[in-house]
Amino acid sequence: MTEPASSIPEPIAAAFAHQRAGIVARRQDFGLAERRDALVRLAAAIKENEQALVTALAKDFGKPEAEVILTELMPVLQEIRHTLRHLRRWMRPQRIAPTVAVLGTSARIRSEARGVCLIIAPWNYPFSLALGPLVSALAAGNSVIIKPSEMTPATSALLTRLIEQTFSPTLVTAIEGGVETSQALLALPFDHIFFTGSPAVGKIVMAAAAKHLTSVTLELGGKSPTIVGPDADLNRAAAWIAFGKFANAGQTCIAPDHIFVHHSVKQAFLSALRDKIANAYGDGHNSAHLAGIVNEQHARRLSRLLGDAVTKGAKVILGGEAEGNRMAPTLIEAITPEMDIDKEEIFGPILPIMVYSDIEEVINRINARPKPLALYVFDKRRAELDRIVAATSSGSVGVNLTVIQYSHTGLPFGGVNSSGIGASHGHHGFRAFSHERAILVNRFSALPLIFPPYTDRIKSL
Numbered sequence: 001m002t003e004p005a006s007s008i009p010e011p012i013a014a015a016f017a018h019q020r021a022g023i024v025a026r027r028q029d030f031g032l033a034e035r036r037d038a039l040v041r042l043a044a045a046i047k048e049n050e051q052a053l054v055t056a057l058a059k060d061f062g063k064p065e066a067e068v069i070l071t072e073l074m075p076v077l078q079e080i081r082h083t084l085r086h087l088r089r090w091m092r093p094q095r096i097a098p099t100v101a102v103l104g105t106s107a108r109i110r111s112e113a114r115g116v117c118l119i120i121a122p123w124n125y126p127f128s129l130a131l132g133p134l135v136s137a138l139a140a141g142n143s144v145i146i147k148p149s150e151m152t153p154a155t156s157a158l159l160t161r162l163i164e165q166t167f168s169p170t171l172v173t174a175i176e177g178g179v180e181t182s183q184a185l186l187a188l189p190f191d192h193i194f195f196t197g198s199p200a201v202g203k204i205v206m207a208a209a210a211k212h213l214t215s216v217t218l219e220l221g222g223k224s225p226t227i228v229g230p231d232a233d234l235n236r237a238a239a240w241i242a243f244g245k246f247a248n249a250g251q252t253c254i255a256p257d258h259i260f261v262h263h264s265v266k267q268a269f270l271s272a273l274r275d276k277i278a279n280a281y282g283d284g285h286n287s288a289h290l291a292g293i294v295n296e297q298h299a300r301r302l303s304r305l306l307g308d309a310v311t312k313g314a315k316v317i318l319g320g321e322a323e324g325n326r327m328a329p330t331l332i333e334a335i336t337p338e339m340d341i342d343k344e345e346i347f348g349p350i351l352p353i354m355v356y357s358d359i360e361e362v363i364n365r366i367n368a369r370p371k372p373l374a375l376y377v378f379d380k381r382r383a384e385l386d387r388i389v390a391a392t393s394s395g396s397v398g399v400n401l402t403v404i405q406y407s408h409t410g411l412p413f414g415g416v417n418s419s420g421i422g423a424s425h426g427h428h429g430f431r432a433f434s435h436e437r438a439i440l441v442n443r444f445s446a447l448p449l450i451f452p453p454y455t456d457r458i459k460s461l
């Protein structure tokens, strides 16, 4: 991977310059009413384009219509509704109680727009992961350049059209393109960069941002472990794991990456999991309820991961069939640390099943690896759940469920270290795109005792 380019194509430089020129006026004119209006227009444009979006995502990677509505449309509309409901309160300056050290003052925190922001989106949820952050950025009063993913051309073209029809380019504009476009944008002195993608590219983004001391939110990925304990409700665990892993054919940043199942319940859990998979995706890789793999390159990557694991001794216990860009929900076991599948984020419909006897082994293993984006635990014992959570670190935790922690607008969504920096959603997203400005006002004219000439009074303070 190369460093960001220093020469910036004219249209990119011009788009940035337009937004930069508008930001001073916008600081004063883009209040609650204008921000709400922008969000209402965005919601209307999304609803108008629902069918076009279903078609684009079917074309880009065969996403079933229900998944488009559930995972691309609804999260953005929900984010808009939640923001419209709470924005007045979020924007209100927050009064802070006086402290003895600064008696006679009044203090407040004012949430201010950061300025011109860049949103770089990935391909796996190319619509909602571009527009979700846009909702927060607009709510906080910023102007925004969005760089959608080049891997989903039909959706990115639709998104660009929708933005053009809804906003003035001085407020929001989308610039399509691949790595070179992304790198040209990264060379500009944005006020904030919100990046969603892989940890490897996240490092490039952070290095580019450092050149201008631009703040970043990095929504990254990793291998999210899932524990099925001896006391788990196995039917429920199987249902949630099948849903969380195979929705979008496993191309979800918070999908369970691999399972640790207690040896005493392994057979019963596998049998329940097979049933759930058969029920949801009976036709395997041809199932109409299963999304495709985004492109040939990723389909080859997944076949390579599976092939490497099998060559090194892993056993396929369900699925394994692949044809073109489609791959069946696949379960494998007998995983060892030499296998690439044990090292790389899988990001596809292959689910390694590993067996454990002592939870300490699992905790040590999790702690020996980069901090995951999500950790899932299925068990009924409250004390055991608390112990696992206290002994590990991850962006989020799902207990007796998978992936829907994403849908709670009150919770911060984000990773920790290699799985991400900062958070999004609801008030957390608003704060990510805001500068919290401290304002302290002197209300009494008395000269403080701390001014020179110094006397012994200082010692009595």
Ligand code: NAD
Binding pocket: 001, 002, 120, 121, 122, 123, 124, 125, 129, 147, 148, 149, 150, 177, 178, 179, 182, 183, 196, 197, 198, 199, 201, 202, 204, 218, 219, 220, 221, 222, 252, 253, 254, 345, 347, 373, 414, 415, 420
């Ligand atoms: P990616 O990092 O390859 O690409 C993301 C974006 O970065 C794209 O717009 C791309 O054009 C741009 N890009 C790619 N290479 C670049 C480079 N060298 N310099 C500058 N920009 C570059 O990620 P992806 O393959 O699109 O998405 C998959 C990854 O994203 C997975 O790791 C997944 O876990 C993660 N992800 C995280 C979240 C989250 O919310 N935390 C959500 C979805 C996906």
